[in-house]
Amino acid sequence: MKFSSITSLLTLAASVAAVPQKRCAAGNSTLPYTNIAGIDVVDTPLVRKARELMEANFEPFLIRHVYRTWLFGAATIANNATLAAKIDIEAHAVACLLHDLGWDTRDNSPFTSNDKRFEVDAAIYTANFIRENGVKGEWSAHRIQNVWNGISLHGTTSIGLYNEEINVAFIVESINMDFPGPHPKFPVDDYNNIIAKYPMDGLGEGTNKAFTHIATYKPAVTYDTFLEPWGVAFVPGYNPVGHRLFDRGNPNVTSPPPKRSFHSLQ
Structure with missing residues (x-):
């Protein structure tokens, strides 16, 4: 093999290695991911925008809360092959991050209404946020409805946890994992790492x-x-x-x- 050919192969290998890492998501698609508190999480532009929205508008205690729910869910997915094969990890991430938009206590909040439960306010805003910021053609009505249902039902666990759509039920479950003490569905070390980065203060x-x-x-x-x-x-x-x-x-x-x-x- 010529030296020039070897050089070309090495260059190609280096360029492939430099591409952001990807993981399999639901539906056999691949999505970029990053690592937060030792947990691998999806890292699409939509998820980053959801993170920016929360961090720009809410108090630290609530930001920490939504991150914990997302990370607890992601840690659970990583330890359950069935969930890893079925959960729409981008929809799960956005739902967890934005599920409490209705907690905004500011006057003239863009996230809240005068006549709806806070869960419904958050569900409506998040669905519209996805329509505006999600990749066109990737967000079907069904995917958006799963997010809407998961957020709107997260305060009614006696119903939400038993939803026949696993993506809805798991959004509800993840949001309700944020209680003191390790959760049995993922390792204690993961819990400790998450709590260390996002403590429950406040x-x-x-x-x-x-x-x-x-x-x-x-x-x-x-x-x-x-x-x-x-x-x-x-x-x-x-x-x-x-x-x-x-x-x-x-x-x-x-x-x-x-x-x-x-x-x-x-």
């Missing part, structure tokens, strides 16, 4: 602030939901009686639930 206080804000400014969407206790505990004059499913069949039961003794919010 999550309780931030959750109280966001849910109290929602119960204050649009109480109607919190009655008969898991946010109702925040309104009862922290919002003066909040009374779900008359607005609940229970009240339809029990119109003569008028006493409000007892006020809970939580620490006051500052």
Whole structure:
């Protein structure tokens, strides 16, 4: 073999090695990925834009929360061959990163409405975000609907976890993995690495602030939901009686639930 041919082969090998690493994703496609806290995660332009959106608009406690949900899910996928073969990792990433857009407490927030649950606000915004920023032709109505469903159902796990579409159910599961302590579906070392980079500091206080804000400014969407206790505990004059499913069949039961003794919010 001529020296020039050997040189050409070496040059080609070097150029191939320089291409960003790729991993198999659902549907036998290949996507670029990066490593965060020791976990391999998808790294498409859409995912990077979702990360930038969160980091530019929300408090650190919530940014850390959405990163943990994404990384916990990614760690689970890496340790489960069935999930690795079936999960749409780009849709999963965007859903996890943007699932709490409805927590925005700023006036005139671009992410929230006056008449919808926070999960629905986030689902609507994220679906439109994908339509605007996703690669045209790659985001079918079904893929977008999976993201919408996963985000809108993440606060209703008794339904969402049992969705027949695995991509929806796993978005809900990943979001709800963010509780203290290692998760049995991925290694303890992965959990420790994620928590070290994205600690849980401020999550309780931030959750109280966001849910109290929602119960204050649009109480109607919190009655008969898991946010109702925040309104009862922290919002003066909040009374779900008359607005609940229970009240339809029990119109003569008028006493409000007892006020809970939580620490006051500052």
